Amino acid sequence: MRFSPGAAFAATFQLPASLRIHAPTVVSAAGPKATSPSFVRAAISSQKYHSRRPFAERLGRVAAMSSTGESPLASDDSVARISLCQFRVTENKLHNIETCRKFVREAVRDSPHLIVLPEIWNGPYATAAFGEYAEPCPEVGATAADVDNDVSPSVAALLNLAVEHGVTIVGGSIPELASDGGNIYNTCLVISADGVVVAKHRKAHLFDISVPGGVTFRESDTLSPGSEVTVVDLGSPLGMIGVGICYDIRFPEMA
Secondary structure (H helix, E strand, O other), rough: OOOOOOEEEEEEEOOOOOOOOOOOOEEEEEEEEEOOOEEEEEEEEEEEHHHHHHHHHHHHHHHHHHHHHOOOOOOOOEEEEEEEEEOOOOOHHHHHHHHHHHHHHHHHOOOEEEEEEEOOOOOOOOOHHHHOOOOOOOOOOHHHHOOOOOOOHHHHHHHHHHHHOEEEOOOOOOEEEOOOOOOEEEEEEEOOOOEEEEEEEEEEOEEEOOOOOOEEEEHHHOOOOOOOOEEEEEEOEEEEEEEEHHHHHHHEEEE
């Protein structure tokens, strides 16, 4: 992935439920290095920093500092600190929401400017399950006051977590039950540190695969595709970011 000066790209993924992760890794110039459990810490810098330091060198510096328990570049105001959260999902939505809260609260210990959550984190990643776990998702400009916790508990949790910890959250994605005739979208909400929805992205490229004699999986059996490219200015030090979900980044026109 190429990082242009002063910009960042955030993408979310979900690992198979059967895969257990004990400690995520940061890939550095010297190879993978384990960091603290539960989340990966990475740094994306300002334009000046980008123009002078190769990306691999910066990641190597972050990995080396992480291995000693030091907060990566915590004193450098020109560097955006980003925490990436990945966790196991169960069939219990309320349990998944509580897990999300736990991981965000752990991540904020490193004082990140941005926290990124995984794809479809509030329920199983299965076409048959998307409808059951879907919630209405508000439009840009909404706050917690605009969301019914009983109807959209996952969304309400994201909005409240952002305000509670004063941190911007790229909310991974959840199945969205839209008001346009009952369509279901794979939707990411970006929440500002003061609890306002500042971007909404619907996954545009649905993953359909059929391997003869092997796996057949069609997101389009349940999900509808989005039609917009999503870019949002998160201010200093994060700058402009584009939001894509999983398969979206395989298409250079968007990524």
